[in-house]
Each structure stands twice: as structure tokens, then as C-alpha cells.
Amino acid sequence: MLTLSVRRFGPIEDATVDLKPLTLFVGPNNTGKSYLATLIYALVNALRLSLDHADDAVSPPGLVEAWLARGGGMLHNAPADVQDSLDKRLGAEAWQYGTVLGGELRRCFAAKLGEIVGLHGASDFGLEMRSSNALLAFARGRNDEELTLERCQWERSVRLSQDAVRARAVDRSGLPLATTLIAPFLAPLNRGVHFLPAGRSALLQAYRPLVTALVSREARLAGTIRDFMVALVNLTRSPSFLRPQALDEVALFIERRICAGQVDFEEGLGRVEAPEIVYGRDQLPIQRVSSTIAETAPIVLFLRHVVGENDALVVEEPEAHLHPDNQRLLAQALVKLVRRGLQVVVTTHSDYFVEQVSNFVRLGPLPDQRARLGYDADDYLDAGEVGAYLFRSPAPAGPSRVEALPVNSDEGISGDVFARVTEALYDETSTLVQAAADVRP
Numbered sequence: 100m101l102t103l104s105v106r107r108f109g110p111i112e113d114a115t116v117d118l119k120p121l122t123l124f125v126g127p128n129n130t131g132k133s134y135l136a137t138l139i140y141a142l143v144n145a146l147r148l149s150l151d152h153a154d155d156a157v158s159p160p161g162l163v164e165a166w167l168a169r170g171g172g173m174l175h176n177a178p179a180d181v182q183d184s185l186d187k188r189l190g191a192e193a194w195q196y197g198t199v200l201g202g203e204l205r206r207c208f209a210a211k212l213g214e215i216v217g218l219h220g221a222s223d224f225g226l227e228m229r230s231s232n233a234l235l236a237f238a239r240g241r242n243d244e245e246l247t248l249e250r251c252q253w254e255r256s257v258r259l260s261q262d263a264v265r266a267r268a269v270d271r272s273g274l275p276l277a278t279t280l281i282a283p284f285l286a287p288l289n290r291g292v293h294f295l296p297a298g299r300s301a302l303l304q305a306y307r308p309l310v311t312a313l314v315s316r317e318a319r320l321a322g323t324i325r326d327f328m329v330a331l332v333n334l335t336r337s338p339s340f341l342r343p344q345a346l347d348e349v350a351l352f353i354e355r356r357i358c359a360g361q362v363d364f365e366e367g368l369g370r371v372e373a374p375e376i377v378y379g380r381d382q383l384p385i386q387r388v389s390s391t392i393a394e395t396a397p398i399v400l401f402l403r404h405v406v407g408e409n410d411a412l413v414v415e416e417p418e419a420h421l422h423p424d425n426q427r428l429l430a431q432a433l434v435k436l437v438r439r440g441l442q443v444v445v446t447t448h449s450d451y452f453v454e455q456v457s458n459f460v461r462l463g464p465l466p467d468q469r470a471r472l473g474y475d476a477d478d479y480l481d482a483g484e485v486g487a488y489l490f491r492s493p494a495p496a497g498p499s500r501v502e503a504l505p506v507n508s509d510e511g512i513s514g515d516v517f518a519r520v521t522e523a524l525y526d527e528t529s530t531l532v533q534a535a536a537d538v539r540p
Contacts, residue, residue, distance in 0.1 A: 100117055100118060100119065100230070100231070100287060101117070101118045101228060101229070101230050101285075101287035101288060102115065102116070102117050102118075102228070102229040102230075103115070103116050103117075103118065103138075103139070103142070103226075103227070103228055103229075104225075104226070104227040104228075104229075105135070105138065105224075105225065105226050105227075106223065106224060106225040106226075107216060107223055107224045107225070107498075108131070108134060108135075108138065108215070108216055108224060108226070109131050109134035109215060109216070110129060110130060110131040110134065110492070110498055110499050111130075111131040111134060111135065111490075111498065111499055111500075111501060112498035112499060112500050113500060113501070114131070114135060114488070114490075114500070114501035115501070115503075116135070116486060116488050116501065116503070117486050117503075118139065118287060118442065118444070118486070119442075119483070119484055119485055119486035120437045120441075120442055120443065120484040120485075121433070121434070121437050121443050121445070121456070121480060121484055121485050121486070122442075122443070122444045122445070122485075122486040122487075122488070123445050123447060123453065123456065123485070123486070123487040123488065123512070124136060124444070124445065124446045124447070124488055124490060125446075125447055125448070125453055125487065125488070125489055125490070125504075125516050126489050126490030126491050126499075126516075127490070127491060127492070128448075129492075129496075130490035130491055130492055130499040131490055131499050131501070132446040132490050133297070133415060133446055134215075135490075135501075136294075136413050136415060136444055136446050137207050137208065137294075137323055137413075138204070138226075139292075139411075139413065139444055140207060140292055140294045140323060140413050141200060141203040141204050141207045142200065142228070142288055143288050143290065143291075143292035143411055144203050144207075144292060145196060145199045145200035145202075145203040146196065146281075146282070146285055146288045146289060147289075147291070147292075148199050148203065149192070149195055149196045149199045149281070150281075150282060150289075161184065162180055162181050162184045163181060163184050163185055163188065163280070166178070166181045167259065167260065167261045168261070170260070171258070171259045171260040171261065171263075172258060172259070172260075173255075173256060173257070173258050174253070174254075174255045174256070174257045174258075174259060175255035175256060185253075185280065186253070188280055189251065189253055189280055189281060189284070190248075190251055192280060192281040193235055193248055193251040193281065194248045196235070196281060197235075197237050197246040197247065197248045198245065198246070200237070200246055201240075201244070201245045201246040203322070204246075205244070206322040207321060207322035207323050208321060208322070209319060209320060209321045209322065211244055212239065212244045212245070212246075213239075213244065216239065223238075224238060224239050225237070225238055225249075226238075226246070228285070228288075230284065230285055230286065230287055231254065232253065232254040232257050232283065232284045232285075232286070233251070233252065233253050233254060233281075233284035233285060234250065234251065234252040235248070235250070235251050235285075236248075236249040236250040236251075237249060253284055254284070257283060257284065259280070259283060263282075263283045287442075290409055290410055290411055290442070291406070291407050291409075291410035291411070292410060292411040292412075292413070293326075293330070293401055293405060293406055293410060293411070293412050293413070294323040294326060294327060294413045294415075295327065295397055295398060295401065295412070295413065295414045295415060296321075296323050296324050296327055296415050297415035297416045297419065297446075298419075299327075299393065299394050299396075299397050299419070300390040300393035300394045300419070300420055302324065302327070302328065303376065303385045303386070303393045303396070303397070304386055304393070306328075306331070306376070306385065306386065307386075309328055310328065310332055313325065313328055313329065313332065327397070330401065330405050331374065331376070331397065331400065332374070334364050334366070334374045334400060334404050334405075335366070335404070343406075343407065343408045343439075345408075345439040345440075346402045346403070346406055346408075346436070346439065346441075347402070347403055348435075349402055349432055349435045349436055349439065350398075350399045350402040350403040352431075352432055352435065353395055353398060353399050353402075353428075353429070353432050354399055356428045356432075357391070357395050357421070357425045357428050357429060357432075358378070358391075358392055358395055358396070358399070360378055360379035360380070360392075361378070361379065361380075362376070362377075362378055362392070362395075362396045362399040362400060363376075363377050363378075363382070364376050364377060364400065365377060365382070376396060376400070378392050378396065389420075390420035391420050391421055391422070391425065393420075394419050394420045394421065395421075395429070398414070398417075398429075398432075402436075406441070408440060409440045409441065409442075410441060410442075411441065411442040411443075411444065412436065412441055412442070412443050412444070413443075413444045413445075414433070414443065414444070414445050414446075415445075415446045416446060416447060416448065417429050417430075417433065417445060417447065417452065418447055418448070418449035418451065418452045423451045426449055426451045426452050426455070427451060427452075427455045429452075430452050430455040430456050430459070431455070431459070431474070431478055433445065434456070434459050434478055434479070434480055435475075435477065435478065437480065437484060438477040438478075438479075450516065450517040450521075453487075453512055453516055453517075454511075456480070456485065456487075456511070456512060457510070457511025457512045458511060459478060459479055459480045459511075460479075460480045460481075460482055460485055460506060460507075460508060460511040460512065461508060461509070461510075461511050462474070462478065462479040462480075463479045463480055463481045463482060463508050464508050466479070481508075482506050482507050482508050485506045485512070486503070486506070487503070487504040487506055487512045487514075488501050488502065488503055488504065489501070489502050489504055489514060489516060504516065
């Protein structure tokens, strides 16, 4: 598990969240839910980029590779010179990761770093990542457009081997000549990640113009939206044996229970060689279907053609344009993804969605009730698999704070997530009913 703490980030004054198999961000508009979800996306992407494009000059081969070639072992049992070399190289890789992360944040938000972290005039931005094996802390650099590494600590009771680290160069026999070492220490981030932004139906309504702009490089889009569109443009039909069958089962569940028809694509149609997303027996273009289909079609396509096993999936406002019945079904689909090994992060404004997730937590210790209520055997969540966080601002238009909501198998997700709104609506209704009774002859 990874614990993420931020200070003075976007509209967020401070927040500490544990990334669980299912992490929910709830709360009013403009309180930073999308900011934090985008940060998580950037953190995972930055590690992948850092591993794929590591600079050999940062960590040259030597003592560490020789030690790994002899079998490696527990870090605290390594010779002193190997431990010293590991410390220096891990520090260099952490510094490089921070540099890549700064660039990824600028790309994802399509903004300068100073514009992302200084919404309320704050300059003391801080970011801390803590896993079971490492702690990394970053702050704004001197030029305000870079992140600087403030602190890094590594757990010594970690077993390192050639299989655990990332080989960047090998000799003729296939043995590593150079490696990147940071991946085992940040294992919760060492996975693929995909972002399904809010407003998916609107993006698909403008699908063709956006594709044209992407191809011509005319569009200045946030990286999350650009990545979403590029994934759709690059849809290909991989052989079935290359795709996770478990994810296809969830895609089929969404098609049958929510879409009531097949979501598909035809490759290379139109003036721009990009797939045409279609729906149903008549192969209707996505621009001519209901907003419910347009919202959920990308989820189906991502699960069937993009997302890999054990990847992370960030879904903004899964309830958008869905009837409450379908909101409950989509919550069930996301629970199925958790059961199949995905890490899911959700931003939501829906009390139906949150309450349905709560019920799946309540079903955790009650296996006999699942079939009775019409669910499959794997439609449940353990309380420890769920993190729920409430974003709210004490003052109008002021910075927001994030608090963890209790999660347990008796009450599910507890706390006054929507209580204030429900009570205000009830009080208003009571007032109006009483007023109507008073004027009635």
C-alpha cells in the first residue's frame, strides 16, 4: 500500500490518503478531487517513464550488479560497500523520478507547476510518498517549475535480486550490466495506469474534431484527456489470448446490464485514420447514441482493449448521465474489477454510488446473502480494501481539507457524506408542506 500526503496542492490545503484496491474521493465541486486523482495518475506514469528512460550516467554498473549476479539477498546483509553504492544510486534514481514527475504534472494539467500548486497564493507545496519499503518527499524547486528531492529513506529489510530490479543493459549472456533499483521500493506504483476523465460523453460527441486536432498537434489538451483520446485512436484488436479474460467478463457485464447492446469499433474510417466507435446491432456511431451509452462505452473499450492485469484505473464521475439503477450496476462492475486485481480510484458526487459501495462492504462477511440478493459470489469488498475520503472547504472558495471516512463491515462507509444536503432538503420540504397546509382553506 502507498500512503500519499500533499500540502498546498491546487485547492487542497492538506491531504493524506492510503491507496487501497478501491479508493473513493467524494465531496462538493471545486474541492480538489480531480487534482488528487490526476496526481495519482502522474505518480504512476512518472515511475514508468523513469524506468523506461533512465539515464545510464546516473547509476553506472558496478558493485551492485556484481552483488546481484551472486544472488543478491536482504539489503541489510549486503556488504558495506554495496549498501553505500545502493544508497547513492537509489538517491540518484529518486532525484530523477522527481524530475520526471514534475514534467508529468505539467503535462497532465497542461499548466506550469507554479499554476498547479499556487491556487491560494501558497508557495510551500509538499509531496510525500510512503510505501512499506520507502519514503520520498518532494518540494518545489528554486525555479518553481521543477520538483526537488527533500528526503529519501529506504527500508533495509528488502530482498533484492536480478528478478526484482529492472535491467537496462545486459551482456551477451543476458546478465544485467546496469539496472534501475527503485521499482521494488515503490511497488504499489509499478503498474500500468489509465485515466477515464469526466465528461466522456461530451468528448465522444467531439470525437472526430478532437482526433483531427490531435493528429495535427493543434490541440493543447490536459494530458489526462489527451491520453484518453490517444488510447481510443490507437484501439486495435489484439488476439484474445493476449487479453485478460477476467476484464472482458466485466466489459460484457456492463454491455449487457447497462448498455443493453454491444460496444465496438471499426478501424480506420473517415478522413483521419482512427477507429469509429459504434453501438448495437445497427452499428450506430457513438455521436448518435444516448449519453448513458457514450459515458460507459469508453469503460467497455478500455477494459476490452487497453487495460492490463493488475493495472490502475482512475474513473472520474462514473455516475454521470446514469439512472440510479445503472449507477448501482456500475458500482458492481468496479467491485468486480477490484476482485480481479485492478486498483481503482473513483471521484464521485453520487450518494447512490457511495451507498452501493457501502453495501458491498457490508456483504464482505456475509457470503450467504450475496446470491439471495442477486449478486455473484465475488461481488463484495473487504473493509480493508476500501479507502474513502471526504473533500470539503471550511470557507466558500477557500482551500479544502481531506478527511478519511470510517469504513467497516457493519456500516460500510460511514460519515456525513451527504447528510447535510439530505437534511437541508428535508427541512425545506417540511417547511413547504407546512406552509401549504397553513394556507389551505
